[in-house]
Amino acid sequence: MKKLAAHVNPVPVLFVLLSLVALHYSEMRPVFVVSEVITRFIRDGVMVLALVIPVNAGMGLNFAIVVGAICAQVGLVLAVDYGLGGAFGLLFIAVIGVTLSVVLGALIGRCLNRVRGREMITTIIIGFLATSIYQLIFMVGYGTVIKSKNTEMMLSRGIGIRNMIDLERFRNLLEVIWMVQFGELKIPLFMILLVLMFALAVSCLQRTLWGRRMTAAGLQGERVELLGISEEAVRRQAIVWSTVIACLGHILYIENIGMLNVYTAHLNSDVFSCAALLAGGATIARARVRHALIGILLFHTLFIVSPQAGQNVFGNPALGEYFRSFVAYGTIAVALIFNIRRGEERMEDSE
């Protein structure tokens, strides 16, 4: 029994138990919960997958996936500005977003190579800085330096973009493909397959020669230089991949919602994705694709049912909300406190 406990990560088990208890008290219909979880799965799935690579490269949780989300939003705003729509529009957004992500990802990678051992706090700060620069550009730069073709999305004073942009041209573009209906339950099969395809791609990427080099760099640190692997380049590329995947993931997220909250849509995507990955059983030193997939399901189940459970048990829905935020931040805090030992040993080894 003790041996079994050593092999099972307690975090996913805890999440399953909490979800079941909350589900019981929320008195929600399972069909509704399942359909909500499927929606969250296709919205946030790819974003969580973006975290897997940097963790295995030994850089910890990459909170700078916010930058990838920002790149996606830049693409979206430009597409709306030029009046693009449909599949071509999506392609345009992806090209703009990925190009930007590659450039910014390489830049972030360079920064992170300078702050060994403090990557995570640096990525958080990079996320904050990127958010404020992004807001500055779209709230002030648009209308003064950059001229907009689409006056509908501008604020009435002529400077700055409206908070909300309607993405009518992109709504229900991908969801309706292969939509299967089981009774009340609608399953967008294509979207689910798309997320699983991304999962497969990440998994394959880690099995390539590059992926093996990256894992070696993650496990051995600077020692891999002896094998002729440039550790700095591998780490930089890991962040580029992560940013690109995050960008594509955020495009799917916004496309699925059908509205773009220009200044706030990308906030919190980092914390929730990290918490989801950890809920699936990953640690800050080792993550697998299955951790990401299981984690999204577990984390979002708990997320959906907890406000209603709070309402039913304590008579106050706010308590459920606080519980949600506590779970999101607390999962990361606990992972940092209890998993730090492994990272520490590795760092001492490499010195």
Added chain:
Amino acid sequence: MNSGRFSCGVVGLFVVSMVLAAWHLDLPLPALAGDTLIRLAMNGVLVLSLVPMLQAGIGINFGLPVAIVAGLLGMCLAVNWKLTGMAGFGAAMAMTVPIAVCFGYGYGRILNRVRGREEITATFIGFSFIPLMNFFWVVAPFTNPAMLWPIGGQGMRPTIGLKSTFDKVLNQLWAVKLGPLVLPLGLLLFFLICCLAIHLFFQTGTGRAIRAVGENEEFAGLAGIDVHRMRLLAVILSTVIGGIGICVYAQSYGFIELYDAPMMMALPAASAILMGGCTTSRTTISQVVVGTFFYHAIYILSGPLANQLLVPEVAEIFRLMVTSGVILYALLGAGRTR
């Protein structure tokens, strides 16, 4: 040139150019200077609270919300018992201290477990502590109706006005009016006394031991210093000063802000101390004063300048940009010199 001094110089030049721009636009400089001094002393103690942990080599205290919550609890108790004026403010601080010692002890124990990655762990301890306390604020058994929701009488309000208790007691203590400039002598004096106390503490044996741990942990251990104990002590000290800092902040602001308000308060404080030229290896009290002054000069000047030049929203975004930019620069600079 070390990165701390360089960033201090750049920020200083930037402040000077902002002052020149404000002068050029005929903004009321003396009034702005008075506001800056008030904000300096109002936020100074919070910034000062980062010093012990920096000296002990733990790094920037991104878990400042823990300390702030201790201060909020102390103030809420004082308001609950309707203690007013200077006595109320003193009681709030007196009740903050034991709470902060307890919080700091637990927080310090955790930080001792996660050596080498204290900053990121502290950030998330702070972040997760806030929703945990939100539970408490909803169910807390406080009885003063001025603090509770008017309807239902259960749960604390998000902002509690201090008008009837200790609003601006320090700000108005010995406030001297020189033409358009108001000098809050009492507030400034309080801040300076706090600075002096910390400075003197680091001259004592215990203070020196904490500094030795920060400079070289292994050497300090060999010299017979209990490293764990000194680090714990530094965290507790940081938490206590942070708790007092939020009391000073709240009395000057006029409101106690509960729930999610303390969440992001660590960043401005960290940015301020880094603007003063602090590096993780060396921190002085003068850096605290200079850095906080620069940060709040930028804070005060950016508002009216943005109004005059561009769009009003720029000020807030710009402040956030400067705040995180300075911290990022310091992180990158520290990485290079290592």
